[in-house]
Amino acid sequence: MITIGYRDSSIPFSYLDDNQKPIGFAIDICSKIVEAVQKELKLDKLKVELNPVTSSTRIPLLANGTIDLECGSTTNNPDRLKQVWFTNTHFLTATRFVSKKSSKLSSIDDLKGKSVASTSGTTNIKQLTEANAARNLGINIIPAKEHAESFLMVETDRAVGAVLDDILLASFVAGSKTPDAYVISTDAFSKPEPYGIMLRKDDIEFKKVADAATAALYQSGEGQKMYDKWFMQKIPPKGLNLNTPIGPELKHEFAKPSDSPDPDSYKAM
The missing domain is CATH 3.40.190.10 (Periplasmic binding protein-like II)
Known part of the structure; x- marks a missing residue:
């Protein structure tokens, strides 16, 4: 077996x-x-x-x-x-963030002082935590159990962004009710x-x-x-x-x- x-x-x-x-x-x-x-x-x-x-x-x-x-x-x-x-x-894949276009966030520094979701136990949440400390951004990091929950937090406005692998973000955006409402950052937390x-x-x-x-x-x-x-x-x-x-x-x-x-x-x- x-x-x-x-x-x-x-x-x-x-x-x-x-x-x-x-x-x-x-x-x-x-x-x-x-x-x-x-x-x-x-x-x-x-x-x-x-x-x-x-x-x-x-x-x-x-x-x-x-x-x-x-x-x-x-x-x-x-x-x-x-x-x-x-x-x-x-x-x-590289670690990036997704946000609603209406939030007008394009760079990692734009997340300063905001609530951002990421999945527990991932390299993504680790890189977000490191960037937060290194750049002194004061981000409120919300850990999610699963990737779908991370994206849901952005959908329901509990977080302005979700930090995950870019391909996973692309799949959540494509599967959402309003794909055109979201944007994935070009700014990345990691190399591919x-x-x-x-x-x-x-x-x-x-x-x-x-x-x-x-x-x-x-x-x-x-x-x-x-x-x-x-x-x-x-x-x-x-x-x-x-x-x-x-x-x-x-x-x-x-x-x-x-x-x-x-x-x-x-x-x-």
Whole structure:
């Protein structure tokens, strides 16, 4: 048996459809890893269990063996590598904020003295906290349990902004009642950072299989097709289209797969 950790609102990576079934780009990648494990172990069938995780529970549940793979929108960074491992990078994103256009906020400094939401246990809330202290902004940071809650706080005017990965912000804006009412900052809290599928630290054999499966997927044309399915076409359940073409950095990463946590290593050649 293999247990997959999934997210309920990380569109289009890992989220629930109308039947409460986890779907998404990261879920599809994990299916390829599961296939490879089944082949490696020469099993006729490999039972897959699905277990929900949040930003705060994903690392503890992986560390204590509740889940074997975390298929979501998790940034690979040196801090996390002390506790877990990642397979090859499948996306690059930067931390930005979303706000209502009517608020007329464009830069991070514009958030001075205001209430801003971000999800607990994420690199986003960490970067927001660091920027707040470093720039002496006096922001009132409101921690949310899940990404959808962070965005809801902006929708309902409990916060002027929500700080998350830009691609997640784009998905919430696209899915909102009034997409034209929102703007995502060009000002970023971070360089583009890599997402990876998380697995247990020190499980060398498992990582070898996961790395080989993801590298084969990205280097074949199938990786690009899978990307387009989730980022360039209408996706269930609401028929959203994120219209986010693959960038040159990620294209280069797919050609030469890497599990590096260093944002500077993902330069487009």
